[in-house]
Every structure is written in structure tokens, then in C-alpha cells.
Amino acid sequence: MGRKLILITVLILGVxxxxxxxxxxxxxxxxxxxxxxWLLITAGFSMALAAAGCGYAQSRALTxxxxxxxxxxxxxxxxxxxxxxxxxxxxxLALLTFVVIMLLLFRQA
Amino acid sequence: MHEQSEIGVFLNxxxxxxxxxxxxxxxxxxxxxxxxxxxxxxxxxxALLGFAFWVxxxxxxxxxxxxxxxxxxxxxxxxxxxxxxxxxxxKRFTPLILTLALYIxxxxxxxxxPGFISPTSNxxxxxxxxxxxxxxxxxxxxRKHGVFKYLKHFAGPVWWLAWLLFPVEIVSHLARPxxxxxxxxxxIFAEELxxxxxxxxxxxxxxxxxxxFLGLFASTIQAFIFVLLTMVxxxxxxxxxxxxxxxxxxHANPVQSQTHSAAA
Numbered sequence: 001m002g003r004k005l006i007l008i009t010v011l012i013l014g015v016x017x018x019x020x021x022x023x024x025x026x027x028x029x030x031x032x033x034x035x036x037x038w039l040l041i042t043a044g045f046s047m048a049l050a051a052a053g054c055g056y057a058q059s060r061a062l063t064x065x066x067x068x069x070x071x072x073x074x075x076x077x078x079x080x081x082x083x084x085x086x087x088x089x090x091x092x093l094a095l096l097t098f099v100v101i102m103l104l105l106f107r108q109a
Numbered sequence: 110m111h112e113q114s115e116i117g118v119f120l121n122x123x124x125x126x127x128x129x130x131x132x133x134x135x136x137x138x139x140x141x142x143x144x145x146x147x148x149x150x151x152x153x154x155x156a157l158l159g160f161a162f163w164v165x166x167x168x169x170x171x172x173x174x175x176x177x178x179x180x181x182x183x184x185x186x187x188x189x190x191x192x193x194x195x196x197x198x199x200k201r202f203t204p205l206i207l208t209l210a211l212y213i214x215x216x217x218x219x220x221x222x223p224g225f226i227s228p229t230s231n232x233x234x235x236x237x238x239x240x241x242x243x244x245x246x247x248x249x250x251x252r253k254h255g256v257f258k259y260l261k262h263f264a265g266p267v268w269w270l271a272w273l274l275f276p277v278e279i280v281s282h283l284a285r286p287x288x289x290x291x292x293x294x295x296x297i298f299a300e301e302l303x304x305x306x307x308x309x310x311x312x313x314x315x316x317x318x319x320x321x322f323l324g325l326f327a328s329t330i331q332a333f334i335f336v337l338l339t340m341v342x343x344x345x346x347x348x349x350x351x352x353x354x355x356x357x358x359x360h361a362n363p364v365q366s367q368t369h370s371a372a373a
Contacts, residue, residue, distance in 0.1 A: 085341070095296065099291060
């Protein structure tokens with residue numbers, strides 16, 4: 001517990017130290033450039049988060065589908081349809097993140 | 110986002126710009142008469158038309174050619190899928206669905222050829238397909254049930270929940286073309302972006318090859334999913350009402366009602 005607390009404190013301090021010159025510069029006048037950098041960083045992180053969540057969810061769905069097919073090969077056709085539909089719906093969430101990122105990036109550029 | 114493809118620029122310079130000027134339209138100096146993705150969509154449409162006429166000329170019952178065999182296998186696969194998702198009367202929906210499948214697949218794959226871009230990597234093209242599907246399934250539902258009965262379908266099974274379910278259903282129906290177009294656009298645009306940036310920033314045509322193979326796979330899957338969702342929406346629109354004959358329908362065709370509830 002103590003080590004975790006220290007780790008979190010150090011991380012927060014690191015972020016603050018890193019963020020301070022950013023805000024200072026933003027006040028100094030390079031506001032557009034600064035927000036551009038933040039946009040790039042957040043774009044990368046949000047796409048990574050979305051991809052991670054999407055990958056985990058799709059792996060769960062595929063696991064269940066494979067299990068279902070191996071237990072009952074007669075239901076393959078039905079399960080295939082549901083699997084594709086479900087994968088499409090799961091993937092759509094990550095794609096929305098991608099589209100939002102692209103909109104922001106192109107608006108910035 | 111506004112990258113120009115060589116073929117599109119070439120066709121515009123040689124064909125469409127002079128044509129537009131001859132017809133009296135003003136084309137600015139740095140611009141072209143027809144946007145790139147529309148040139149590509151026109152190419153796809155022309156290719157499909159030519160292919161269809163070429164196949165029709167060689168149709169033969171006694172000695173089918175190889176291409177006819179391929180088309181028949183494709184048609185049978187699509188119709189089998191439709192029978193599983195929609196139900197009995199599938200023949201009426203085959204033209205739209207097969208056209209959409211071929212158009213989207215060819216549009217996705219066109220981006221693999223150097224000099225071309227995918228028409229489906231632009232939101233306008235995918236949205237046009239999705240709006241087409243939206244109007245079509247609503248039209249089929251109205252044609253099957255009549256306007257009032259189709260609208261009653263939106264209100265849910267019990268009358269005292271109608272005030273809640275009606276807006277929810279309207280919103281979910283309006284979200285369908287949005288999600289259809291966004292899904293196709295996002296997939297194909299992401300794939301083009303990855304291939305383009307690999308070619309541009311790392312090394313041309315070496316590292317992008319595996320991604321291209323992946324893109325070929327994704328193109329097929331995306332065309333399939335678009336068509337599958339179209340079928341699910343149609344089946345939701347033309348299925349029998351909740352009052353009469355629903356139990357038999359559910360019994361006779363378990364996939365249909367299940368897919369409908371999954372898509373809602």
C-alpha cells in the first residue's frame with residue numbers, strides 16, 4: 001500500500017512538472033501550438049484505449065463463439081451471423097473514437 | 110483527407126474539366142470538376158455495369174461458362190443467407206442486396222491498386238449507400254404492412270408504453286444509417302490512412318504489403334457486414350406484427366426474431 005501511494009505521488013508529480021511548462025508557454029503566447037501538441041498526445045492515448053477495449057471485447061465474443069461452435073457444430077451458421085453482427089457493433093465504438101480523432105486532427109491542421 | 114489520386118486527376122484533366130467548361134460551368138484554376146471519390150464511384154459503377162452486360166451476353170443454360178458458375182455460386186450464397194435472416198420471400202430483395210455487396214466490395218478493393226483510391230473512404234459515398242438502405246427498408250415495411258400498421262410497429266407491444274417506446278424507436282432507426290455509413294467509412298479510411306502513411310513515411314510498397322493483405326480481408330468482411338445488416342433491417346421491417354401469427358413465425362424461423370432483437 002505504501003509503495004503504491006509513493007508511486008502514485010511520483011506519477012502525479014511527474015505529470016505536474018511536465019504540465020507546468022506547457023501552461024506557462026500557453027500563457028506566453030504559443031497557445032495554438034501547445035493545444036496542437038496536447039491534441040496529438042490525447043489522440044494517441046484515446047486511440048490506444050479504444051483499441052484495447054475493443055480488442056478485449058472482441059476476444060470475449062470470439063471465445064464464446066468458438067466455444068459454442070465446438071460444443072454444437074450444428075449451430076455454426078446461426079452463430080456465424082451473430083458473431084459477425086456482434087463484432088461489427090463492438091468495432092463501431094472504436095471506429096467512432098477514430099473518427100472523432102480524425103475530425104479534431106483535421107480541424108487543427 | 111484531400112489526397113488526390115493520379116487516375117482521378119488524369120480523368121478530370123482530360124475528360125471532365127473540358128466537358129464541364131464546354132457545358133458552361135466555371136471550373137476554378139486549382140480545382141477539378143468532379144471530386145476524386147465520385148470519379149472512383151463512377152468507375153466502379155461503370156465496371157459493374159459492363160461486367161453485368163458481358164455476363165448476360167454469355168448466359169447459357171446448357172453449357173454455362175466459368176464466370177456464370179462463379180456468379181451462380183455467389184447468388185446462391187447470398188440467397189441462402191437471406192433465407193436464414195429474412196425468411197421466406199427473399200427474391201424481391203436480392204437485386205439491391207447483391208448490388209450493394211458488389212459495389213461496396215469493388216469500391217473497397219479499388220483502393221489497393223496504386224493510382225486509385227477507395228470511393229468508400231469518403232463519408233459521402235458510404236452515407237449514400239446507407240441512406241439508400243434506410244429508405245428501402247422503410248419502403249418495404251410500409252409496402253408490406255401499410256403506413257399505420259408499420260407506424261404501430263414502432264409503438265411496441267403494449268399501448269401504455271407507447272409514449273416511451275415511440276421516440277426511442279425513432280432514434281434507433283435514425284441511428285442505423287449513421288452507424289452503417291460510419292462503420293464502412295471508418296474501416297476503409299483507417300486502412301487507406303495506414304497504407305498511405307506507411308508508404309509515405311517509412312518505405313514505399315514493402316511494409317504496406319501485409320497491411321494491404323489485411324485490408325483485402327477487411328474489405329470482404331465490411332461488404333459482408335453491410336449487407337448482413339441490411340438484411341437484418343429489412344427482416345425487422347417486413348416481419349409479421351406482434352399481435353397475430355407471431356408465435357408461429359418465431360417458431361418457424363428462430364433466427365429472424367432473434368436477429369431483429371439483437372439489432373435493435
